Amino acid sequence: MNIVIFGLTISSSWGNGHATLWRGLCRALHAHGHRVVFFERDVPYYAHNRDLWELPGGALILYQDWAEISGRAKRELALADAAIVTSYCPDALAAGDMLLDARRPLHVFYDLDTPVTLANLGQGEPVAYIGPRELRDFDLVLSYTGGAALQELQSRLGARRVAPLYGHVDPEVHCPAQPVxxxxxxxxxxxxxxxxxxxxxxxxxxxxxxxxxxxxxxxxxxxxxxxxxxxxxxxxxxxxxxxxxxxxxxxxxxxxxxxxxxxxxxxxxxxxxxxxxxxxxxxxxxxxxxxxxxxxxxxxxxxxxxxxxxxxxxxxxxxxxxxxxxxxxxxxxxxxxTSERRARELVALLGERPSEARQQLSMEA
Structure with missing residues (x-):
C-alpha cells in the first residue's frame, strides 16, 4: 500500500505522544513492503527538539505553510491507497478537505486524543481539527481509545465506521538495557x-x-x-x-x-x-x-x-x-x-477498497 498521513509530528518526540507511536508503526509498515509519506508542519518547538530527520522506506515532508506543499500533497494522494488525517494536525481541516476530494484512497481520520476531543466538544469548546461536517464523510475513523468512545464518535460526530487502534511499542527501540x-x-x-x-x-x-x-x-x-x-x-x-x-x-x-x-x-x-x-x-x-x-x-x-x-x-x-x-x-x-501487531491490524482495516467501503456505508445509512 501507499499510505499518506497528515499528522502532528513524527520528527520530534518532545512534549507529545504521537511521534514515538508513528515511528514504530511506520517501521513495521515498511518491513511489510508498504510506503508511508508523512506530512508535518515544521513548527519551531519541534524543529528545535528534532530527533528524526527521514522516514526509511517512505518520505517525511516538512513544510512551513499549507500552500507550500498543497501541490505535492495532491500528487501523493493521487497515488495513495489510503490517506489519514490525525487529531492535532495543524492543517487538519485543509488536509481533510483535500483528502476527501481525492477519489483513489480510503479516507481515514485517526483520533489519537479521543477523550480530549469528546471532552472539549462536551464543554462547548472548539476543536481545531474537526470540521463543520465533523467525521461523517470519512470511510473509516480510527480511535486510540476503545469502549464507549467508539459509540460517541458515531453518535456525536457522525462517524460511520469506527475501530480502535490502540497504543503500541517498538521492541527494537524499547527493550531491556543496562542501568545508568x-x-x-x-x-x-x-x-x-x-x-x-x-x-x-x-x-x-x-x-x-x-x-x-x-x-x-x-x-x-x-x-x-x-x-x-x-x-x-x-x-x-x-x-x-x-x-x-x-x-x-x-x-x-x-x-x-x-x-x-x-x-x-x-x-x-x-x-x-x-x-x-x-x-x-x-x-x-x-x-x-x-x-x-x-x-x-x-x-x-x-x-x-x-x-x-x-x-x-x-x-x-x-x-x-x-x-x-x-x-x-x-x-x-x-x-x-507491539507496533508490528498494530501495523497488521491497520492494514487489515485499510484493506477494503474505497468504492466497496463507501457503497456499504451508503447502504447502512
Whole structure:
C-alpha cells in the first residue's frame, strides 16, 4: 500500500505522544513492503527538539505553510491507497478537505486524543481539527481509545465506521538495557506536564516521596512549571528522547503511569508509556481506569494504585516479586501490543477498497 498521513509530528518526540507511536508503526509498515509519506508542519518547538530527520522506506515532508506543499500533497494522494488525517494536525481541516476530494484512497481520520476531543466538544469548546461536517464523510475513523468512545464518535460526530487502534511499542527501540547511575530511582515517572494529571501525580509520587524521604524518586518530561512541588528526594530530567527510555526504566525498581483525566474518565485508553516500560522489563504501577484489565492483569502483570499508601506498599515488595511481575508484563506486551501487531491490524482495516467501503456505508445509512 501507499499510505499518506497528515499528522502532528513524527520528527520530534518532545512534549507529545504521537511521534514515538508513528515511528514504530511506520517501521513495521515498511518491513511489510508498504510506503508511508508523512506530512508535518515544521513548527519551531519541534524543529528545535528534532530527533528524526527521514522516514526509511517512505518520505517525511516538512513544510512551513499549507500552500507550500498543497501541490505535492495532491500528487501523493493521487497515488495513495489510503490517506489519514490525525487529531492535532495543524492543517487538519485543509488536509481533510483535500483528502476527501481525492477519489483513489480510503479516507481515514485517526483520533489519537479521543477523550480530549469528546471532552472539549462536551464543554462547548472548539476543536481545531474537526470540521463543520465533523467525521461523517470519512470511510473509516480510527480511535486510540476503545469502549464507549467508539459509540460517541458515531453518535456525536457522525462517524460511520469506527475501530480502535490502540497504543503500541517498538521492541527494537524499547527493550531491556543496562542501568545508568544518573537515572537510578526507587520510583520513576516519564510524562509531559499536564495540569489534569497533577492531582494524581501528587497522590502517587509526590506524597510517597514525602513519606519516604530516604527513597529516590525521578521525573522525566517537558513543560514542568517553576512552581511544581518538588521535594529534596525528587530528581528531574528535563526531556528524555526515546533512545534513553530503556536505560531510564532499567535504572528504577518501579515505574509509575499516570493517565490524563479525560482518558481515565473514559477508559480503554492505555498510555504508550505502559507498553514501553513493560517492553523494557520495568515493573509497573498505574492509576486505575475502566478497561485496564483488558491490557494487563492487575496484581500479576501490573500493580494498581489509588492512594499514596498503595505506592509505598509496592516499594516494600521484594526485588524478586517485582521481577516476576515485570517478566509477565513484558511477555504480554510482546504478544499483543507491539507496533508490528498494530501495523497488521491497520492494514487489515485499510484493506477494503474505497468504492466497496463507501457503497456499504451508503447502504447502512
Amino acid at each position: 547511575e544518573a537515572y537510578r530511582a526507587d520510583l520513576s515517572y516519564i510524562g509531559t506536564y499536564a495540569a489534569d494529571r497533577q492531582q494524581t501525580l501528587g497522590k502517587l509520587l509526590i506524597e510517597p516521596a514525602r513519606q519516604r524521604p530516604h527513597h529516590r524518586f525521578l521525573i522525566a518530561g517537558a513543560q514542568y512549571p517553576i512552581d511544581f512541588p518538588w521535594t529534596d528526594n525528587i530528581y528531574f530530567v528535563r526531556h528524555l528522547p526515546p533512545s534513553e527510555h530503556p536505560a531510564f526504566f532499567a535504572s528504577s525498581r518501579l515505574t509509575l503511569n499516570v493517565t490524563r483525566r479525560a482518558m481515565a474518565d473514559m477508559g480503554w485508553c492505555p498510555s504508550g508509556r505502559l507498553f514501553e516500560a513493560a517492553a523494557c522489563g520495568a515493573p509497573l504501577i498505574s492509576d486505575t481506569w475502566d478497561g485496564l484489565g483488558d491490557f494487563f492483569t492487575p496484581g500479576r502483570e501490573i500493580l494498581v494504585a489509588e492512594r499514596a499508601e498503595d505506592v509505598t506498599a509496592a516499594l516494600d515488595l521484594s526485588d524478586a516479586e517485582l521481577a516476576r511481575m515485570a517478566t509477565d508484563a513484558r511477555e504480554r506486551v510482546l504478544a499483543e501490543h
